[in-house]
Amino acid sequence: MARKLINVPDSGPSDKLVKVTTFRNNTRTNLSDSSSSVIWSAQFVKEYDANTSWILMEGMLPGTNNYSDQCGVYAMLDGANTNNDTPRHQGIHYSGANADEGWARFIMYVHRIIDNTDSTQELSAGTRTWSVGWSTRSGSSGDKPFEVWNPNASDDGRNQQYGSLMSIYEYLY
Amino acid sequence: MARQLFNFPVEAAGGGIINITKYKDSTRRQLTSTSGANGRGELVNNFTFTKQKDNADSYILVTGVMGALGMPNYPHIGMCCTIDQIGYGQTTTSSSAPGHPQGMAGGGIYYCGVDTGSNNERTTFIIQKSFKEFILNAGNHRLDIGWNANTGVRPATWLNPNSSNQSRHHQTGSHILVYEITR
Numbered sequence: 001m002a003r004k005l006i007n008v009p010d011s012g013p014s015d016k017l018v019k020v021t022t023f024r025n026n027t028r029t030n031l032s033d034s035s036s037s038v039i040w041s042a043q044f045v046k047e048y049d050a051n052t053s054w055i056l057m058e059g060m061l062p063g064t065n066n067y068s069d070q071c072g073v074y075a076m077l078d079g080a081n082t083n084n085d086t087p088r089h090q091g092i093h094y095s096g097a098n099a100d101e102g103w104a105r106f107i108m109y110v111h112r113i114i115d116n117t118d119s120t121q122e123l124s125a126g127t128r129t130w131s132v133g134w135s136t137r138s139g140s141s142g143d144k145p146f147e148v149w150n151p152n153a154s155d156d157g158r159n160q161q162y163g164s165l166m167s168i169y170e171y172l173y
Numbered sequence: 174m175a176r177q178l179f180n181f182p183v184e185a186a187g188g189g190i191i192n193i194t195k196y197k198d199s200t201r202r203q204l205t206s207t208s209g210a211n212g213r214g215e216l217v218n219n220f221t222f223t224k225q226k227d228n229a230d231s232y233i234l235v236t237g238v239m240g241a242l243g244m245p246n247y248p249h250i251g252m253c254c255t256i257d258q259i260g261y262g263q264t265t266t267s268s269s270a271p272g273h274p275q276g277m278a279g280g281g282i283y284y285c286g287v288d289t290g291s292n293n294e295r296t297t298f299i300i301q302k303s304f305k306e307f308i309l310n311a312g313n314h315r316l317d318i319g320w321n322a323n324t325g326v327r328p329a330t331w332l333n334p335n336s337s338n339q340s341r342h343h344q345t346g347s348h349i350l351v352y353e354i355t356r
Contacts (some may be wrong), residue, residue, distance in 0.1 A: 015189030056350065058236070069293040070334075086284060087334065090199050090346025093240030093287035095295040109299055109338040111238040113195050115347045138340035171193060 018170040020045050023059075024162030026154045027159070031067075031144040036135035039149060043129050044168050050123035054115035054173060057091070057130060059166030063106035063146030064155050066098055071134040071143040074114045076131040077122035086139050087118045094145050102155035106146040108132070110166070115173075130168060191231055192353040194222035196316075199346030201333045204241070206325040210261055213253055213278070216298065216332065217318035222351045224311050232305040235281070235316065239298035239350030240298050241329035242338055245290035250322040254281040254302050255268055261321060271314065282318055284328055292338055296329040300349060305356075316351060 021044040031039065031099060039061065047053065057075050076079075076088035091113055096106030114122050124130075136143050152161040196217065204215055216239060224233065233256060253261065260276030281302025287294035300318065320328060335344040 015191075016193055017190050065223055068341070069295065069341045072343045074343075081287055083346040087199075087346070089343035090197070091238060091348035093295065093297040093345065094298040098287040098289070098294060107297060107299075109238045109297055111236065111348050111350075113197060113350065115195065116199070117195075135343075136341040137336050137343045140341050143341065171190070 016171045018053055018172060020047050021168045023166040024130045024163055026150055026161055028154065028161070031147060031149055033142040033144060035141040035143060036075060036133065036141050037144070038131050038133040038167070040164065041129060041131035042166075043127055043158060046123070046128050046170055048170070048172070049125045050120045052172065053170050054113070054123060056169040056171065057065050057110050057112045057114065057129045058163065058169065059106040059110045060130065061110070061149060061164040062162045063094070063096065063149050063153065064102055064104055064151040065100050065147035066106070067100070067103055067147050068143040068145060071145055073108065073111045073134045073145055074134070075132050076116060076130070079121045079124065080119065081121065082135070094166065096146065100147070102151065108145060130166070132166070177310075190291050190352055190356050191355060192225050194351040196223055196237070196349040196351070197346060198221055199333055199344055200257045201331060201335045201337065201344070203331055204327045204329055208322055208325040210321050212327070213261060213319040214317040215320050215327070217316055217349065220316040221313055222316065223313050223355055227310045230356060231236065231283040231353050232303070233307070233309060234304070234352040234354055235300055235302050235349060236352070237300040239300070239332065239347035239349075240334065240345045241296040241298065241332045242292045242334045243290055243294060243330035244286050244288050244328065245330055246326035246328070247345070250320050250326045250328055251279065252282045252284070252320050252328065253278040254300060254318045256304055256307060256309060256316055258317060259307060269316045280319070286329075290330065290331055298328075318343065
């Protein structure tokens with residue numbers, strides 16, 4: 001009864017979205033050979049704790065010039081389990097043309113659901129760091145998903161400057 | 174009554190995400206070459222979710238990524254993504270459905286990669302489909318993702334590859350979200 005008296009609806013619309021934080025990067029970058037490396041990383045603020053909200057990392061990173069067929073790409077928040085075969089390697093995949101040429105295009109697509117079914121340690125409230133990169137399971141060095149991230153006209157004269165987008169969605173359970 | 178007295182609308186403003194159902198699949202498996210409608214659930218088969226509101230109040234949006242290896246057949250083989258098996262063509266009977274989806278089931282999923290049967294090469298599926306035109310009332314529904322082609326084909330060989338395919342792999346996985354959104 002009190003809720004009615006102080007002006008709170010019985011059942012208002014339920015919106016699961018807490019906030020979206022978006023990031024852009026349009027700097028052409030040559031990736032280095034390595035067994036593991038971070039491609040892109042930034043910070044955002046998560047409003048609620050692991051039992052209240054979960055995260056969707058959704059983004060796309062364009063590349064060019066093939067390199068490693070496989071290299072263990074990942075998308076994660078700080079605190080993630082970095083052992084082999086852990087959830088940070090799921091919800092992310094890349095593919096492209098099989099040629100070491102500037103016209104050989106790659107898409108790295110991120111759609112990772114980070115929730116407390118398997119990734120509670122990534123979901124604390126506060127300032128958090130997200131990252132996308134690779135880490136080969138075998139420890140193989142000299143790997144990377146493609147040679148150039150965010151290609152431009154220096155890779156192929158027909159290109160404009162390409163860029164990457166990442167959106168961090170915080171949703172209520 | 175108090176709400177009206179204090180100037181709060183009887184029905185609050187609409188808009189927003191009503192519910193989200195998550196699909197995670199990290200099981201490595203080999204895809205089967207199929208023809209006709211037999212392939213329509215090869216990627217996601219009968220994933221059940223519950224819609225909370227009737228059709229007049231909300232619609233469904235599906236987004237996601239699925240990872241695979243190899244591309245043994247031509248890259249356009251009638252990919253489809255649908256709910257409640259709606260829109261596969263002239264019939265929804267798997268044994269008699271026409272070769273390619275002619276209805277709303279088609280599209281909403283696309284894939285790219287190297288046109289080869291080699292399991293060294295990667296194939297990426299991207300899913301982004303609005304079901305705003307579908308009539309979906311409250312209750313349980315099923316999501317199916319796959320293909321419907323006129324010959325026995327498959328878009329990739331291995332779904333969710335891992336180190337059994339190549340030692341540099343970790344276990345990969347497919348992540349899909351089913352959004353229920355206010356109209």
